[in-house]
Amino acid sequence: MTKLFLTTALAAILAVPTLPALAATPAPGEKLAAQQSYNYWLLDAIKTLDPQKNTDREGSDVINQLFEGLTSQDAKGAIIPGLAESWTVSDDKKVYTFKLRDAKWSNGDPVTANDVVFAWRRLADPATASEYAWFAELANIANASEVVKGDQPADQLGVKAVDDRTLEVTLTQGTPYFLKMLTNASLFPVPQKVVEAEGDNWTQPGKLVGNGAFTLVSHDLGVQLTLKKSDTYWDAANTILTDLKFTTVSDVNAALTRFQAGELDYTEIPGGQYPRLEKEYPDAATVSPKACTYAYILNLSDKGPEALKDKRVRQALALGMQRDIVVNNILQGGQKPAWTWTHWAMDGFAEPENQWAAMSQEDRTAKAKELLAEAGYGPDKPLALSLQYNTSEDHKKIAVAAQQFYKQLGVNVTLNNVEWKVHTDKMQNQDFDMARYAWCADYNEPSTFLDYFRSTGKNEGKFNNADYDAALDHAKTAENPAEDYKKAEAILADEVPGVFVYNYASVAMRNPAIKGVPLENPMNDWYAKDFYRVEQ
Amino acid sequence: MFGFILRRLAVAIPTLLLLIIISFVLMHSAPGGPFTQERALPPQVLANLDAKYGLDQPLIVQMWTYIVGIVTRFDFGPSFIYPDLSVNDIISQGFPVTLTYGAIGFTLSVLFGVMLGIVAAIRHNTWIDTAAVGVSIGAQVLPNFVIAPILVLVFTLWLRWLPGGGWGGWPYWVMPIIALTLSHMASIARLTRSSMLEVLGSNHIRTARAKGLSERAVIMRHALKPAMLPVISYLGPLFVTMITGSVVVDMYFSTGGIGRSFVDSALSRDYAVMMGITILVGALTIFFNLLVDVLYAWIDPKIRY
Numbered sequence: 086m087t088k089l090f091l092t093t094a095l096a097a098i099l100a101v102p103t104l105p106a107l108a109a110t111p112a113p114g115e116k117l118a119a120q121q122s123y124n125y126w127l128l129d130a131i132k133t134l135d136p137q138k139n140t141d142r143e144g145s146d147v148i149n150q151l152f153e154g155l156t157s158q159d160a161k162g163a164i165i166p167g168l169a170e171s172w173t174v175s176d177d178k179k180v181y182t183f184k185l186r187d188a189k190w191s192n193g194d195p196v197t198a199n200d201v202v203f204a205w206r207r208l209a210d211p212a213t214a215s216e217y218a219w220f221a222e223l224a225n226i227a228n229a230s231e232v233v234k235g236d237q238p239a240d241q242l243g244v245k246a247v248d249d250r251t252l253e254v255t256l257t258q259g260t261p262y263f264l265k266m267l268t269n270a271s272l273f274p275v276p277q278k279v280v281e282a283e284g285d286n287w288t289q290p291g292k293l294v295g296n297g298a299f300t301l302v303s304h305d306l307g308v309q310l311t312l313k314k315s316d317t318y319w320d321a322a323n324t325i326l327t328d329l330k331f332t333t334v335s336d337v338n339a340a341l342t343r344f345q346a347g348e349l350d351y352t353e354i355p356g357g358q359y360p361r362l363e364k365e366y367p368d369a370a371t372v373s374p375k376a377c378t379y380a381y382i383l384n385l386s387d388k389g390p391e392a393l394k395d396k397r398v399r400q401a402l403a404l405g406m407q408r409d410i411v412v413n414n415i416l417q418g419g420q421k422p423a424w425t426w427t428h429w430a431m432d433g434f435a436e437p438e439n440q441w442a443a444m445s446q447e448d449r450t451a452k453a454k455e456l457l458a459e460a461g462y463g464p465d466k467p468l469a470l471s472l473q474y475n476t477s478e479d480h481k482k483i484a485v486a487a488q489q490f491y492k493q494l495g496v497n498v499t500l501n502n503v504e505w506k507v508h509t510d511k512m513q514n515q516d517f518d519m520a521r522y523a524w525c526a527d528y529n530e531p532s533t534f535l536d537y538f539r540s541t542g543k544n545e546g547k548f549n550n551a552d553y554d555a556a557l558d559h560a561k562t563a564e565n566p567a568e569d570y571k572k573a574e575a576i577l578a579d580e581v582p583g584v585f586v587y588n589y590a591s592v593a594m595r596n597p598a599i600k601g602v603p604l605e606n607p608m609n610d611w612y613a614k615d616f617y618r619v620e621q
Numbered sequence: 622m623f624g625f626i627l628r629r630l631a632v633a634i635p636t637l638l639l640l641i642i643i644s645f646v647l648m649h650s651a652p653g654g655p656f657t658q659e660r661a662l663p664p665q666v667l668a669n670l671d672a673k674y675g676l677d678q679p680l681i682v683q684m685w686t687y688i689v690g691i692v693t694r695f696d697f698g699p700s701f702i703y704p705d706l707s708v709n710d711i712i713s714q715g716f717p718v719t720l721t722y723g724a725i726g727f728t729l730s731v732l733f734g735v736m737l738g739i740v741a742a743i744r745h746n747t748w749i750d751t752a753a754v755g756v757s758i759g760a761q762v763l764p765n766f767v768i769a770p771i772l773v774l775v776f777t778l779w780l781r782w783l784p785g786g787g788w789g790g791w792p793y794w795v796m797p798i799i800a801l802t803l804s805h806m807a808s809i810a811r812l813t814r815s816s817m818l819e820v821l822g823s824n825h826i827r828t829a830r831a832k833g834l835s836e837r838a839v840i841m842r843h844a845l846k847p848a849m850l851p852v853i854s855y856l857g858p859l860f861v862t863m864i865t866g867s868v869v870v871d872m873y874f875s876t877g878g879i880g881r882s883f884v885d886s887a888l889s890r891d892y893a894v895m896m897g898i899t900i901l902v903g904a905l906t907i908f909f910n911l912l913v914d915v916l917y918a919w920i921d922p923k924i925r926y
Contacts, residue, residue, distance in 0.1 A: 212669075
């Protein structure tokens with residue numbers, strides 16, 4: 086008993102974060118603007134403001150202001166306390182105990198551990214039919230899979246409220262990235278009373294109750310959302326912005342014009358325009374890492390072409406992809422050539438040495454031709470493959486370029502442009518040779534990328550490698566998983582289940598009067614409570 | 622006449638039903654579904670979703686449930702893509718927007734289109750005619766996806782007179798209406814002009830002039846009505862097209878109208894929203910075609926039903 090107490094206490098001391106929560110902190114000498122507003126751009130209509138039903142980036146951008154998870158992130162993406170002011174982890178890393186702070190919902194009710202329990206059960210419950218239910222499984226919350234399948238009732242999920250301010254979570258196995266996953270909207274608390282009283286409509290303005298730094302004022306579908314500062318937020322005293330607007334402009338060029346007209350404080354830079362804008366607006370044009378990787382997935386399944394089953398052919402395709410041209414001449418927005426599936430900016434990722442990356446493109450092309458010849462392809466027996474991509478100007482440009490790159494190797498690539506849903510459907514049915522794909526991180530750790538290529542992963546090309554799976558299994562409990570990730574990446578570099586093209590960057594116009602914007606967090610999560618507007 | 626209207630309304634119901642069945646089948650035969658995503662959903666989650674939205678039922682059962690819902694409760698179902706909203710919510714938010722800019726745009730394009738056409742016809746082969754034809758051809762060849770960015774550039778970025786998009790009071794209406802109206806106005810002008818020219822050359826106009834009527838009386842009393850017949854048959858479907866919005870206008874000016882939702886729902890396989898808007902457009906088309914037929918009988922005494 087004593088021993089147990091001691092270790093728990095020790096774990097508690099070690100685990101209690103010493104960092105204070107982040108807040109907007111103007112530098113001395115900065116003069117705050119009279120109007121503390123921020124106008125953010127959205128490409129599309131927001132599909133839902135329900136944390137457990139949201140599936141996309143833009144939805145999270147709004148939900149991150151309206152709600153707060155157990156943990157949050159600082160400007161660099163490191164984990165800091167959110168709704169939980171501290172936490173402890175058991176020795177076997179399977180039980181987390183969170184101590185909630187004295188926080189209130191925007192209707193004045195206290196946020197209790199029960200609200201978290203309610204939200205998590207709601208996420209996994211088949212009755213909710215959340216498209217993000219798998220996130221509870223990914224987090225390894227005990228019984229999540231059984232609950233999602235409907236084999237066990239939702240109250241069997243491994244989360245319970247010890248008292249109003251103490252939450253205990255049981256995991257099926259040690260999960261090094263568990264605390265990082267808590268910054269995802271799907272694991273945010275929701276007010277049980279309101280959700281039960283209002284049903285599916287509870288996210289409408291006037292009904293929505295959150296625990297974030299801002300509250301919802303209005304929501305015109307596909308037009309605009311307006312939010313105002315919440316007085317009930319626990320750190321309201323340190324929140325400076327008072328008004329947030331999210332404006333939908335579905336045409337990127339129109340959004341840019343409206344940024345220039347001063348209607349928006351943030352908008353994405355349309356493809357290829359960064360060099361010009363960077364000259365014209367050096368203070369506003371910004372590049373920051375964005376945790377996604379662009380690739381051409383190769384179909385290694387039985388339905389795939391015979392040629393791709395030969396490793397040498399796949400290596401030739403990886404070598405022949407002229408990434409520098411894609412990055413420097415087509416995208417022109419600070420993206421980096423990708424030699425790994427994991428984005429370079431992921432926390433805890435060390436890139437393995439890659440001999441091909443160090444070579445010049447001429448040498449790579451020569452090596453590629455050599456490999457193809459060895460595999461039996463050449464001028465008299467040219468290799469023919471199809472490359473499928475979904476409708477988009479940028480995908481088309483890169484595909485057309487790729488067709489030219491591969492022509493230099495003597496490979497005839499036919500392009501196959503299909504609508505998005507058709508593309509996805511064909512990929513999931515292994516009906517392709519090469520297919521454009523992009524994978525974005527769910528949490529800031531390499532396994533979010535690497536799990537994709539597991540034999541049991543999403544893995545549309547059906548890559549199957551026992552050593553790869555073993556390396557990732559080992560990482561789950563390893564003291565230093567970086568080594569395992571390095572090993573896994575080395576296997577991908579050699580086996581080439583896909584041609585990795587580039588690591589994304591977020592290329593955006595940002596009003597320089599807005600301070601506190603995190604440009605180093607590859608997850609691109611941002612919290613308007615940390616921002617403020619200075620007089621210009 | 623009443624018998625005619627009743628008969629037409631009786632035909633409208635099977636027509637709509639056929640429209641529902643055909644769209645339903647076509648839509649479901651397109652590859653992928655509302656929950657097809659880049660990140661394929663785990664099978665049990667997909668099964669849960671399919672069960673919630675009834676997609677696990679045979680197509681014929683789904684269609685029956687759908688039609689029963691509409692007929693008995695006027696319920697077009699929940700949106701598949703916007704889980705917090707029903708189709709009725711989406712249409713009741715978006716339709717007033719397109720109805721506003723569409724109806725104003727329609728009125729303006731008819732008013733100016735007809736005026737331009739008549740003036741050009743009366744002043745046939747003068748510089749006025751040439752100018753009017755020039756203007757309308759210009760307006761017709763400039764598609765709205767070209768006009769829209771130019772408008773925003775001039776009125777938002779340079780002059781700072783109008784907001785570059787969104788929806789609210791009248792300043793938000795100006796650019797969408799101009800972008801929507803110009804080409805329709807031009808079509809009406811050209812149609813009016815050629816029809817007017819034809820009528821002005823006909824016998825009853827010669828008789829009217831021979832009686833010594835003033836030119837004004839000839840045009841207003843004898844030429845205008847018959848010249849409007851082809852224009853009116855064009856206006857019925859045009860009105861429906863305009864009040865149900867334009868994708869380009871909705872997208873470029875972020876008005877939140879249903880023109881955009883229509884295209885989006887097809888691409889995202891939001892079956893329910895797509896069906897809802899299809900039925901709305903179908904019903905409006907049937908109604909306004911009927912209205913045009915009734916107007917015809919009023920304008921042209923030769924037409925009897």
